[in-house]
Amino acid sequence: MRYHTIIPPPDLRSLIRFYWILEGDEPYTHRSLACGSVEMVFHYAGVFDELNKQNIAAATAVTGLQGPSHQYRRYSIDTGFGIFGVYMYPFAIPVLFNMPASTLSNEMPDLPSLLGASGRQLQEMVMLAENNQQRLSVLNTFFRQHLRELPAADQPIASCIIALQQQPHLSPVSEWASHAFLSQRQFERRFKSLAGFTPKLFSRISRFQHATRHYNKDFLSLTALAQQCGYYDQSHFIHDFREFSGFHPREFFKGNAEGTVWRD
Template identity: 45%
Template sequence: MKYYTIQPPDILKPYVRFFWVLEHELSASGSEYVYRSIADGCTEMVFHYQSTFDEINGRGQENGGPSGIQFQTNHYRRFITRQSFGIFGAYIYPFAVPRFFNIPSSETTNLTLDYDTFLGSAGRELEERIMLAPNNQKRAVILTDFLLMRLRYNTFTDDRIITSIRQVIHTNQHKTVAQLADAFNLSARQFDRRFKEYAGFSPKSYLRLIRFQDAIKQYGSNKSLTQIALECGYYDQSHFIHDVKTFTGYHPGFYFSGKAEGTEYRNADLQ
C-alpha cells in the first residue's frame, strides 16, 4: 500500500491542510479490501481515479459509493472494493466549506455528496478532469485551480471564528468553550452559533472530536493507552475508551494494535 501527501501552494494553505494519495494493488483473484473511515472534524474531497468502493451499511449490504465530498462527521463508515485502487483527495478545514461552496458548514455535517449533486456541471467537469489527469501532481494542480477560482467568488467569512477553530485544531491546549468564547470577546450563545456555522458542530462537540483526533495522531507511538489518554485531555480511561469506540467502532486497544480496518495506510506511513 502506498500513501503520501502533497502540500498545497501557500495561497491555499489557510484552507487546505494537504492533498493526499492512497494506492493499493490487490494481487490475488477474489481478494478484497475493506476501508473504515473514522469520525473527523475536517472535510475531504475524494476522487476515485482507479476503480471505486461500495459502502457497507449497518446490515452488511453494499451500496455504490462514487467520488464525492465527505463533510465533517462524527460517524465511522465502512467501504469495500475487490479491485486495485487509486484515490486522490484534499483534506480541508471545515471553515473552508463556506468559502469554497458558499454554504454554512452546519448544513453539511455528516453528509456525503457526489460532485454532480453538490456542484452540478462544474462538479462533473472537475471530476472528469481529475480522472483523466496523467498523474497525481497534475491532479493537485487541477484541484488547486478549481479551489482558487471558488475563493474569488465567495466571501463568506468570520475571521474570529476561523481563528478559534484553528486554535482548537492545532494548539492542543484543551480549553473550555467558555474560555474560547471569552478569548474572542463573544457571549457563549454568540460563540456557539457562529462556531457551529463554520465548524459544523457545536464547540463542545467539536472539542470532543479534536481531542479524539489528537489521540489518533499518537498511532504508532510507543506510549501506553493510559499515557495517550492523559496527554490528550481525557480525565479517565473510560471516557477515552468510549470516544474511540464511538468514533472508530473499535476498542482503543484493538485500533492501536495495527490490525483494525482503515489503519493500513497509517502502517504504510510508518514504514
C-alpha cells in the first residue's frame, strides 16, 4: 500500500491542511475514524462499498465531501484502488461553499448533489485527469476560484479551531469566548457554524485525534498517553477512543486494528 501527502500552495494553506493519495493493489477494508476536519475524496481507481454494523455492503459515490464526524465508518473494496483526498479545516465549508459546517456534520454527500453543476464539472475533470499531478492542478484551480475571505469576526474562532486541532487543551469555553470578544452563547453558536460541533464535542474529537498520532511511536502506557493528550484519566480516554474508533486503544496502538495498514 502506498500513502503520501502533498503540501498545498501557500495561498491555500489557510483552508487546506494537505492533499493525500492512497493506492493499493489488493482488497482492503478501511475504517474512517471520528475527525474534526473535512475531507474531499475522489476514487479515481475502484470504488469502496460502505459496511454497516451488520457488515452489509452498500455502494458509495466516486466522489464525496466528508463533513466533520464524531462517528467511525467502515469501507471495503475487493480490488486494487486509488484515492485522491483533500484534508481541510472544517471552516473551509462556509468559506468555500457558503454553508455552515454543521450542515455536513456526520454527512458525506457526493459532489454533484452538494455543489450542482460545479460539483459535476469538478468530478469529471478530476476523474478524467491522466495522473495525480493533473488532479492536483485541477483542485488548486477549483479552490482558488471559490476562495473567499473569512469574515474578520470569525478569524479568532478559526484560530481557536486550528489551535485545538494542533494541541488540544482543557481551557473553559468562557476563556475562548473572551479571546474572541464574544459572550459564551455567541461563541458557541459561531463555533458550531465554523467547526460543525459544539466546542466541547470538538475538543473531545481533537484530543482523540491527537492520541491517534502516537501510532507507530514508542508505546506509552495508556495512563501516560491519556495524561499527555489531556484526558482526566485512563477511563475517559478508553471511553472516548472506543466511541470514536470502535477499538480499545491498546488494540489500535499495537497495530492489530482494522484499517491501520496505511499508517505503518
